[in-house]
Amino acid sequence: MRQVAEPVGRTSKRRTLVWSSVLALLLVGLVGAASYFFVQLTDIPPSAAKPPAGPPPSFPVEGGASGPRAATDPVRTTDDLELVCENWYYPGAPKFRGAAPHPVLISVRDQLEVTYRSVRTLNQTAYAGSAAKRKAWAPKPAQTQLVACLDLVGGGPKLRDCKVEDPDPLVLPMKQGRYRLTVYEVATREKVAESNLIGKDESCPWVAMTGPDRTLHSTVDDDQLYRVLRKRVEG
Secondary structure, eight states: OOOOOOOHHHHHHHHHHHHHHHHHHHHHHHHHHHHHHHHHHHTSOHHHHSOOSSOOSOOOOTTOTTOOEEOSSOOOSHHHHHGGGGTEEOTTSOOSOSSSOOOEEEEEEOOSSOOOOEEEOOHHHHHSSOHHHHHHHSOOGGGOOEEEEEEEEEEEEEEEEEEEOBSSOEEEEEEEEEEEEEEEETTTOOEEEEEEEEOOBOOOOSBOOOOTTOOEEOBOOHHHHHHHHHHHHHO
């Protein structure tokens, strides 16, 4: 059988075609890999790539190894101010200096087993008096100089039994509530004052929020808080 020699030009074209196909396959592979890599990068959540500007929802309580932390965002809400009780401060907040009044926010934790806090306002003091009283005791968050952290730290002797209707009808024991009140400057978290208080309000609540031991505690009344804080707030 006679073999017909293929022209040199045709052989070169075939080789060129083969190499073009190989290069095309390599290019497709590289583009696919690059696309996958890009998708993997863009799937990274922003929070993982850059830390948040302000404080997280919660932070270790006072006494943590890192010490007080400075927030990079300004005070906007009462929730921001409550973080002062959890080891944060706001360098841009008004300083505790100069003439009174020195506006205060009161933040309360009245259960031993939880870290949840709530804002408390002395309504009769804040809203039944002058504009200066309102500015001092119910200030706008950005104008607040002080945060008073009221924390239940323990229970004393039993005082009475309380019949509670909500969420279920039941009888709960009430013990003497023992509290620590600590006042901080918002701008630095420097401690301004500290007091130990016994809750004088022994009235039974209509709605009960209790911990696992289902025990109520007497609470600190408005008059107690006003007398303790008045010197720092009103001067």
